[in-house]
Structures are given as C-alpha cells and as structure tokens.
Amino acid sequence: MNRAQKAAWLMVISISTAVVLAAIAVAILYYIFGMPKVAAAGLAFLGIAGVGGLGPLIFKKDKGPVTCDERDRLINSRAALASFSASYMVVGLTCMVPFFVLGPKSSVSITWLPFIFGAAGLTGFFVHSVAILFQYGWRGKGEKS
Amino acid sequence: MNKAQKRTWLCFAISLVTLLIAAVVITFIWVNEIDVIDIKTKSPAAFRISSLILTVPLILIVIISAQFPRKYYDERDKLIERKATIIGAVGVFIFLTGVIFFFYLISRVGSIRTLLIVWLVYLAAFVWFFISSVAALIQYRVGAKKGLS
Numbered sequence: 204m205n206r207a208q209k210a211a212w213l214m215v216i217s218i219s220t221a222v223v224l225a226a227i228a229v230a231i232l233y234y235i236f237g238m239p240k241v242a243a244a245g246l247a248f249l250g251i252a253g254v255g256g257l258g259p260l261i262f263k264k265d266k267g268p269v270t271c272d273e274r275d276r277l278i279n280s281r282a283a284l285a286s287f288s289a290s291y292m293v294v295g296l297t298c299m300v301p302f303f304v305l306g307p308k309s310s311v312s313i314t315w316l317p318f319i320f321g322a323a324g325l326t327g328f329f330v331h332s333v334a335i336l337f338q339y340g341w342r343g344k345g346e347k348s
Numbered sequence: 349m350n351k352a353q354k355r356t357w358l359c360f361a362i363s364l365v366t367l368l369i370a371a372v373v374i375t376f377i378w379v380n381e382i383d384v385i386d387i388k389t390k391s392p393a394a395f396r397i398s399s400l401i402l403t404v405p406l407i408l409i410v411i412i413s414a415q416f417p418r419k420y421y422d423e424r425d426k427l428i429e430r431k432a433t434i435i436g437a438v439g440v441f442i443f444l445t446g447v448i449f450f451f452y453l454i455s456r457v458g459s460i461r462t463l464l465i466v467w468l469v470y471l472a473a474f475v476w477f478f479i480s481s482v483a484a485l486i487q488y489r490v491g492a493k494k495g496l497s
Contacts, residue, residue: 280430287437291476294444298469302462310459316448320441 206265207275208339210258211332217255218329224248252325255332278338286331290323297322352425353488355416356432359409360481363474366405370471402470409477428487436480443475444468 228245236242264270297319301311376382421429447468451460
C-alpha cells in the first residue's frame with residue numbers, strides 16, 4: 204500500500220467516524236433536549252474529520268528518487284476531478300432544497316450558507332479519497348511507500 | 349485548430365457573453381433596487397420567459413458538447429481538459445466563497461432569497477465554464493509556443 208492509499212484510508216475512516224458520531228450525537232441530544240440549537244452541538248464531532256488532513260504528515264514521503272510517476276499523477280487528477288464534481292453537486296442540491304421546500308418567495312439565513320460549503324468540503328475530501336482507493340484498489344497490491 | 353480547441357473557444361465565448369449579460373442585469377437590478385419576486389408576482393409570463401432565456405446558454409453548451417464529442421480528443425487534449433476543469437473548479441469555489449462573504453458584508457437583515465441562491469449556483473456553473481475555458485486556452489497557447497500544436 205503506497206502513501207496516497209494510506210492517506211486516503213485515514214481520510215475515509217476519519218470522515219466516516221466524524222459523520223456517524225455527529226449524527227448519533229445530534230439524534231441523542233435532540234431526543235433528550237428536543238431543541239435544535241442544543242442538538243446542533245452534536246455537530247462538533249465533525250471536527251474529528253480534521254484528523255484526515257494529517258495524512259501527509261503521518262505518512263512520510265518515499266526516500267527513493269522517484270516519489271510519484273505518471274500513473275500516480277493521473278489517478279490524483281482523476282480523483283480531484285471527481286471530488287470537485289461531487290462538491291459542486293452537493294452545493295447545487297443543497298441550494299435547491301430551500302427553493303423547493305420553502306418556495307421562491309421565502310428567505311433563508313445567510314449563516315446557513317457556510318454550512319453548505321462545509322458539507323461540500325467534507326464530501327469533496329471523502330470522494331477524493333474513495334476515488335483514489337477505487338483506482339489503486341482498496342488493498343495493497345505491492346505498491347510501496 | 350483541432351476540435352477540442354474549437355469547443356473550448358465556443359465554451360469560452362458563450363460563458364463570457366453569459367457572465368457579461370448577468371453582470372449588466374445584476375447591476376441594473378442592484379442600482380434600481382428591483383425585487384425579483386415582484387416581477388414574478390406582477391408579470392408571471394415575463395418571469396417565465398426570462399427564466400427560459402436563462403437556460404439558453406446552458407442548452408448551447410450541451411449542443412456544443414454533442415457536436416464535439418470527446419472521442420476525437422487525443423491524450424494531450426484530455427490532459428489539458430482535465431487540468432482546466434480542476435482549475436475551473438477551484439475558481440468556482442473561490443467565487444462562491446467571495447459571493448457569500450459579500451452577502452455577509454452587505455446583508456442588512458441577515459437573510460437571502462432562496463431564488464437568488466439557485467441563480468447563484470447557476471451563475472457559478474458559468475464561472476466554472478469560463479475559468480476552465482481560459483485555463484485550457486492558455487495551455488493550448490503555451491503548447492503552441494513550444495511547438496506542440
């Protein structure tokens with residue numbers, strides 16, 4: 204398993220853990236307190252996703268003269284393309300939800316807009332990692348980091 | 349000029365014209381303090397027609413994509429397109445972040461119409477087309493200077 208695969212696995216695990224824990228926390232807090240604002244505190248668990256960003260620091264670069272070849276670059280650019288497409292799709296869909304649910308005459312608070320970008324960012328990183336793992340293979344096939 | 353370059357030039361022209369028209373319309377609405385929802389209430393037909401006109405550039409881009417399919421692309425065209433699309437995506441997220449920051453600064457009531465958010469996403473798509481077209485054209489230009497055309 205090479206460095207990119209290890210970093211991608213770390214990202215997938217940290218984002219998945221963060222989302223699952225945040226969902227559970229929000230559900231429990233909402234069940235206990237019944238207030239959306241208190242329940243929203245459960246979203247703090249999303250901070251765990253930040254651990255995924257430490258991948259490049261945790262997994263050191265290859266000591267050899269060639270750290271990545273053309274195939275690695277192609278895989279990375281394809282994954283980046285997939286992640287940006289997924290992010291934009293999330294932005295598009297979440298922006299259309301208030302339009303169709305509340306109607307064109309209604310308004311939403313501007314404070315919600317950064318949350319849309321947060322969701323898009325998480326989706327982007329997750330899809331990027333999944334795309335890398337999908338292209339390399341989910342398990343190591345002899346690649347060395 | 350190959351088919352990929354022709355397609356890029358056409359996408360560039362369409363997105364540029366669309367963004368320029370959008371800039372003029374937004375400035376007009378902004379300066380005259382026109383409420384778009386009022387137009388919808390007072391003249392639903394005019395609103396529907398203008399909404400249909402909004403879709404024309406997107407339809408043109410779809411037609412161009414059908415006219416210049418990617419099966420005619422060589423490896424270099426694919427590489428340039430991929431890089432340009434990623435640059436465009438980075439640009440569009442910078443654009444969206446800038447617009448939201450602008451909304452924060454100017455908002456008096458702290459809210460935004462849902463219709464405007466949908467239009468923002470639509471406009472962002474053309475910003476993506478525009479930036480990626482420019483990025484692709486620059487790469488073709490650089491390639492031509494190096495004698496790769």
